[in-house]
Amino acid sequence: MGDLFVYRSSGNFLILLNKVCLTVFEASSLDMIWVLLCAALVMLMQAGFCCLETGLCRTKNNINVALKNLMDYCVTGMVFWAVGFWLMFGESTNGLIGEFRLPIGENATPGQLTFFLFQLTFAGTSATIISGAVAERVRFNAYIITTLVIGALVYPVIGHWCWGGSFTGNASGWLQEMGFVDFAGSTVVHSVGGWVSLAGLIIIGPRKGRFGAGAKPIQASNVPMAVLGVMLLWFGWFGFNGGSTLGVTDGIPRILVNTSLAAAAGSCAMLLIALITSNQPTVDRLINGVVAGLVAITASCHAVSPMSAVLIGAVGGIVCSLITKMLIRFRIDDVIGAVPAHAGAGVWGTLAVALLGDPKLLDTGLPWTEQLMVQFIGATSAFIWAFGVGFVVLLTINEITPLRVKSEDEIKGLNVAEHGASSELFDLMSQMNVHRNTGDYTQTVDIDPNSEIGRIGMQYNSVLQRISQDQRVMQTASREIAKMNQELMQTRTRELKESTLKSHFLTQLEQEIRKPMQVIAEHNDQMRQKHASDSTCMQYIDQIEDDSRHLLDLVDDIMNLTDLNSENFKLHETKLAIRDLLDEVCQKYRPQAKTKHIEMQTQIGPNVPLMIYADVDRLRQILDHLIHNAVRYTRTGYVHIMAKAIPQGEFNLILRITVEDSGIGIKNDMLERIFDPFFKFHPEDDQINLSDPAGTGMGLTICRRLAIASHGNLTVGSEHGKGSTFCLTFQTKADHPVVPLPQWSKDDSGEYELANIDLSGKRILYVEDQYDMQQLIQNYMRGVGAKVDLADNGKVGMEIAMAAWKTGRPYDMVLIDHLMPVMNGITAVTKLREQGFTQPIVMLSAHASNYREKCMTAGCNALLTKPVDRDMLLRMTHKFLSRQSVTAGV
Known part of the structure; x- marks a missing residue:
C-alpha cells in the first residue's frame, strides 16, 4: 500500500503526514492510478443506473429519467465540490460535522485530488438511487432541488459520522470512533439513498393505475436495456469496492471475488424464491437480486471469506424480496426497487459485518456482540438522519413547489410535459x-x-x-x-x-x-x-x-x-287475494259441475302469498275461460285447479296455475291449433252433450295473448280420451316478503252434511272478549264433540296458544275475534305467525269486507262475518280439521 491511503474501516490509521490548514497527502503513482481507475468504474455505474432506470420505466418517460441521471450527477458534483466535501472530511466538530473550507483548488496535491474525485463519484451514486425510485411522476425542477439537498447536507453528514477520518487520518466521526465499519458504503451510500427514496415515495404517492381496482402491472419499456444496466453496475462495483482500499493492496483480490460471488448469490436466491412461489421468475426480481447482493457485501467485502460472501449475498436477495412484497402491500410504488435493494440489503450488509466479518481484518478491537450493537446503532442512525431529514426537506419542497406533476402530464408522459421532447410514438398517438x-x-x-x-x-x-x-x-x-x-x-x-x-x-x-x-x-x-x-x-x-x-x-x-x-293497451295491476279470486270463479261453475257429478278441487301451495299484484279483470277472464272449458268438455270425473309459486327474490315470484280435467282430451295434431284465432274445437265424443252453442274460436287466443302480456305464457298438455291440463304462468310480486303458509285446498264437489260432522277429541282455542259470543261458540262446538278453551283478549290468547304449541300439544284450530282490548286479533295473529305457529286460524269480524286484506296478510286462513252462521262455521271447521293429516290448513 502507498503512503497516503488508509483503510476507512481501520481503527489504527497508518499515516498522518501533517496537520496544517490543509493536510497534504503524498501517494505513489501506482496507488493513484488504481484509485483513478476505480473512480472511472464507479462513474460507469452512473451509466448502469441510467440503463436500468430507463429500461424499467415506460417509453413516454425514458428521456426524463435519463436526464435526471445525468443532471443529478452534475448537480451533486458541483455542490459536493463547493460544500459537501469539507462537511464530510473536514476537521470534525464534536464528531458530528466537518469544518467548512473553501473548495479544493490549485493548492491540492495529486493525491488529494484523486481522493476527492473518488468521493465525488460516491456522492453521485447516492443521489441517483432516488431518481429510479420516484421515476415517472416527479417534476424535474423539484428533483434537482432534492439532489442539491442530498449532495450538500444529507450525504456529507452521514459520511462524516462514518468516514470523517479517511482524509485526515484521524477517526473523527462519532460512529467511526465507536468502531463502526462500513468499508465501501452499504450504509453511507446505499442505505442513505434508499431511505430518502422511501420518504419521497410516501409523499408523492404511486403512479396512476399502479394500484386499486382494475390495476394491471406496469410493463417495462426495454428489459434488455435494464439487464445491460445491471451488468454495467456489476462491472462498476469492482471499482466501488476495490477502490475503497484507497491503494493497491493484497486485499483487492478477496474484495473483488467476494463482490462477484455476493451478486451472483443474491440473484440466485431471488430465482429460487420465484420458482417456489410462482414458478415464473420475472426480470425485475432477478435484476434486484444482483443489486441487493452487491449492496449487502459492500460493507464487509474486505473482511469476510468467499463462503460468507455467498451467504451475505443470498440473504440480501431474500431481504429484498420480503421488503418488495411489503411495499406492494402498503401500496408504495418503487419503480426500480430502490428501497428493498439499497436500503433493506444495505442494513443487512451493515449488520453482517459483525456476524460474519473476521475480527483481525476489522481491527476494531471489539467483540462481535459489541460490534453488532455498534453496527445496529450506525444503521439506525443512518435511517433516522436520511429518512427524517429527507422527509422534512421533501415535504417542505412539496409545499413550495409541488414534487408531483399534474395528472394530465403524467398521462401524457414526462418526456413531452417536462422537456418538450417528442418521439415518433408520441407524434403517432397525438395524430x-x-x-x-x-x-x-x-x-x-x-x-x-x-x-x-x-x-x-x-x-x-x-x-x-x-x-x-x-x-x-x-x-x-x-x-x-x-x-x-x-x-x-x-x-x-x-x-x-x-x-x-x-x-x-x-x-x-x-x-x-x-x-x-x-x-x-x-x-x-x-x-x-x-x-x-x-x-x-x-x-x-x-x-x-x-x-x-x-x-x-x-x-x-x-x-x-x-x-x-292497440298501442295503448296495458295491464292495470292492483292488489288482489288469489284465494278469493279462485273461489269466486269456481263458485260460478259449481252447480254445473255438481249436476255432471264432477269433483272440483282447488289447491294453493304454501309458497303462494295471500296478496299479489295483477290485473284482476284479465286474470279472472283467463281463469273463467279455462275452468268453463274444463267443466264443459268433461262428462264426469274431476276438475282440479292448482296454484304454485316459484320465488324470484324477496317479493318477486312466478305464479303457476294449472287447470286439470279428466275430460275428452285433445289430439296431438290439434294441441297448438286450439290457440289459433277463430279455431273451433268440435269434440268427437258423442257422450258430451253441449247445451250451449260453439264459441267464437277466440277465447284461448285471447287468453294466451293476455298471459304473454303479463310476462308469462299459457300452454296445454293433453292425452286424447283421458283429459287435458292447461298451465298459466306469469310474473307477479307479493305485497310482503314471501313467507311459506299452510297449504290451502278446497273441495267444491259437494257439501258436508251437518249430521256427519264429528269433532271429538279436537281442541279449539276461542279468543273473544264478549261473554255471550263465548257461550254461543262453545255451544256450537260442544254439539259436535270439540273441546273449546277461552281467552278474553289477543295477548292472553297468543300466550295460551304458544304455550300449548311449545309443549307439543298445540290447539287444532284458533278462532279469534277482530276487535278486542289489550291486543286486537290482527296483531295477535301476526305475532303467532312470526313465532312459527302454523295451525289454522280463522278470524271473526263484523267488518269482514273491510278487513279481509289485513287479515290475510297477517296470516289468517279464513275470515267469517259476524253474526256467525252456525252451519258455515261447522263446515269450515270440519274442512280444516279433517285435512290436518294431509295439510296444515285450508
Whole structure:
C-alpha cells in the first residue's frame, strides 16, 4: 500500500503526514492510478443506473429519467465540490460535522485530488438511487432541488459520522470512533439513498393505475436495456469496492471475488424464491437480486471469506424480496426497487459485518456482540438522519413547489410535459387522438415509414382508409334508411289514423248492438213468463237466449282483440287475494259441475302469498275461460285447479296455475291449433252433450295473448280420451316478503252434511272478549264433540296458544275475534305467525269486507262475518280439521 491511503474501516490509521490548514497527502503513482481507475468504474455505474432506470420505466418517460441521471450527477458534483466535501472530511466538530473550507483548488496535491474525485463519484451514486425510485411522476425542477439537498447536507453528514477520518487520518466521526465499519458504503451510500427514496415515495404517492381496482402491472419499456444496466453496475462495483482500499493492496483480490460471488448469490436466491412461489421468475426480481447482493457485501467485502460472501449475498436477495412484497402491500410504488435493494440489503450488509466479518481484518478491537450493537446503532442512525431529514426537506419542497406533476402530464408522459421532447410514438398517438376527437378519418398520419413506429403508422393508415371507405358506404346507407324511415313514419301515421277510426267504429258498434240485445233479453224474459206452459214456445225462447249470449260473447271477443292490438293497451295491476279470486270463479261453475257429478278441487301451495299484484279483470277472464272449458268438455270425473309459486327474490315470484280435467282430451295434431284465432274445437265424443252453442274460436287466443302480456305464457298438455291440463304462468310480486303458509285446498264437489260432522277429541282455542259470543261458540262446538278453551283478549290468547304449541300439544284450530282490548286479533295473529305457529286460524269480524286484506296478510286462513252462521262455521271447521293429516290448513 502507498503512503497516503488508509483503510476507512481501520481503527489504527497508518499515516498522518501533517496537520496544517490543509493536510497534504503524498501517494505513489501506482496507488493513484488504481484509485483513478476505480473512480472511472464507479462513474460507469452512473451509466448502469441510467440503463436500468430507463429500461424499467415506460417509453413516454425514458428521456426524463435519463436526464435526471445525468443532471443529478452534475448537480451533486458541483455542490459536493463547493460544500459537501469539507462537511464530510473536514476537521470534525464534536464528531458530528466537518469544518467548512473553501473548495479544493490549485493548492491540492495529486493525491488529494484523486481522493476527492473518488468521493465525488460516491456522492453521485447516492443521489441517483432516488431518481429510479420516484421515476415517472416527479417534476424535474423539484428533483434537482432534492439532489442539491442530498449532495450538500444529507450525504456529507452521514459520511462524516462514518468516514470523517479517511482524509485526515484521524477517526473523527462519532460512529467511526465507536468502531463502526462500513468499508465501501452499504450504509453511507446505499442505505442513505434508499431511505430518502422511501420518504419521497410516501409523499408523492404511486403512479396512476399502479394500484386499486382494475390495476394491471406496469410493463417495462426495454428489459434488455435494464439487464445491460445491471451488468454495467456489476462491472462498476469492482471499482466501488476495490477502490475503497484507497491503494493497491493484497486485499483487492478477496474484495473483488467476494463482490462477484455476493451478486451472483443474491440473484440466485431471488430465482429460487420465484420458482417456489410462482414458478415464473420475472426480470425485475432477478435484476434486484444482483443489486441487493452487491449492496449487502459492500460493507464487509474486505473482511469476510468467499463462503460468507455467498451467504451475505443470498440473504440480501431474500431481504429484498420480503421488503418488495411489503411495499406492494402498503401500496408504495418503487419503480426500480430502490428501497428493498439499497436500503433493506444495505442494513443487512451493515449488520453482517459483525456476524460474519473476521475480527483481525476489522481491527476494531471489539467483540462481535459489541460490534453488532455498534453496527445496529450506525444503521439506525443512518435511517433516522436520511429518512427524517429527507422527509422534512421533501415535504417542505412539496409545499413550495409541488414534487408531483399534474395528472394530465403524467398521462401524457414526462418526456413531452417536462422537456418538450417528442418521439415518433408520441407524434403517432397525438395524430390518433385528433382522429378520435374530431371523428374525421380522411386524413392519414404523417410518419416515417421505415422505422418500427412508422410501420405501425402505415398499418394504422390502412385501417383509416378502410374506415373512410366504410363511412362513405354507411353514409349512403344512412340516407337510404332515413328515406325509408320517413316513408314508414308516413305509413304508420296513416295506419294509426285508420286504426283509431276502426277502434272508434267498433266502440260505437258495440254500443249499438248491446242496446237492442238488452231489449231483446227483456222481451224474452216476459215471453218466458207468459208462455211457460207452452213447450214449443219455450224451445224458441231458449234458442233466442243462447243466440243472444253467443252474439254478446262474439262482441266481447272482438273488443278484447281490439284492446290487445292497440298501442295503448296495458295491464292495470292492483292488489288482489288469489284465494278469493279462485273461489269466486269456481263458485260460478259449481252447480254445473255438481249436476255432471264432477269433483272440483282447488289447491294453493304454501309458497303462494295471500296478496299479489295483477290485473284482476284479465286474470279472472283467463281463469273463467279455462275452468268453463274444463267443466264443459268433461262428462264426469274431476276438475282440479292448482296454484304454485316459484320465488324470484324477496317479493318477486312466478305464479303457476294449472287447470286439470279428466275430460275428452285433445289430439296431438290439434294441441297448438286450439290457440289459433277463430279455431273451433268440435269434440268427437258423442257422450258430451253441449247445451250451449260453439264459441267464437277466440277465447284461448285471447287468453294466451293476455298471459304473454303479463310476462308469462299459457300452454296445454293433453292425452286424447283421458283429459287435458292447461298451465298459466306469469310474473307477479307479493305485497310482503314471501313467507311459506299452510297449504290451502278446497273441495267444491259437494257439501258436508251437518249430521256427519264429528269433532271429538279436537281442541279449539276461542279468543273473544264478549261473554255471550263465548257461550254461543262453545255451544256450537260442544254439539259436535270439540273441546273449546277461552281467552278474553289477543295477548292472553297468543300466550295460551304458544304455550300449548311449545309443549307439543298445540290447539287444532284458533278462532279469534277482530276487535278486542289489550291486543286486537290482527296483531295477535301476526305475532303467532312470526313465532312459527302454523295451525289454522280463522278470524271473526263484523267488518269482514273491510278487513279481509289485513287479515290475510297477517296470516289468517279464513275470515267469517259476524253474526256467525252456525252451519258455515261447522263446515269450515270440519274442512280444516279433517285435512290436518294431509295439510296444515285450508
